[in-house]
Amino acid sequence: MSSRFRKLSHTIWHCQYHIVWVPKYRYRILHGSVKEAAESGIMAICGYAGCEVVELNVQADHVHLVVLIPPKLSISDLLGRLKGQTSMKLFQQFRHLKKKPYWGNHFWAKGYCVDSVGLDADMIRKYVRYQKKKEQQMEQLQLGD
Numbered sequence: 001m002s003s004r005f006r007k008l009s010h011t012i013w014h015c016q017y018h019i020v021w022v023p024k025y026r027y028r029i030l031h032g033s034v035k036e037a038a039e040s041g042i043m044a045i046c047g048y049a050g051c052e053v054v055e056l057n058v059q060a061d062h063v064h065l066v067v068l069i070p071p072k073l074s075i076s077d078l079l080g081r082l083k084g085q086t087s088m089k090l091f092q093q094f095r096h097l098k099k100k101p102y103w104g105n106h107f108w109a110k111g112y113c114v115d116s117v118g119l120d121a122d123m124i125r126k127y128v129r130y131q132k133k134k135e136q137q138m139e140q141l142q143l144g145d
Contacts (some may be wrong), residue, residue, distance in 0.1 A: 011071060019065045021112040028060035037093055041086040049078055066117060075114055083108040
């Protein structure tokens with residue numbers, strides 16, 4: 001088994017996702033110390049949740065996160081934690097952001113974009129066919145005994 005897989009007590013998994021989300025009104029607010037605080041918060045929350053950050057790219061008006069999420073944790077739960085906790089931390093740390101009336105205690109826009117990252121479909125089909133062929137060969141050997 002390849003090292004790309006992770007293990008839980010009864011599960012072997014590799015659930016990797018590319019997630020993108022934006023600040024409210026897509027304001028270009030994620031730069032300098034706000035960007036650094038967002039990055040450190042995202043890293044800490046992912047680590048605490050048992051997720052592994054593969055790539056993190058915080059741009060002025062959006063966040064790209066490639067992350068391994070264990071199957072026991074839903075993507076929506078992780079994003080709820082990420083957006084909720086970083087929002088509170090950023091408003092606490094950068095009080096000037098709260099002075100703008102349009103935030104309404106929400107740093108991030110509603111929603112996010114998520115896509116799974118993994119083996120391509122053709123590679124998976126070939127693997128499944130190979131496993132089927134391998135099983136048939138084993139059966140043939142057992143019949144020969």
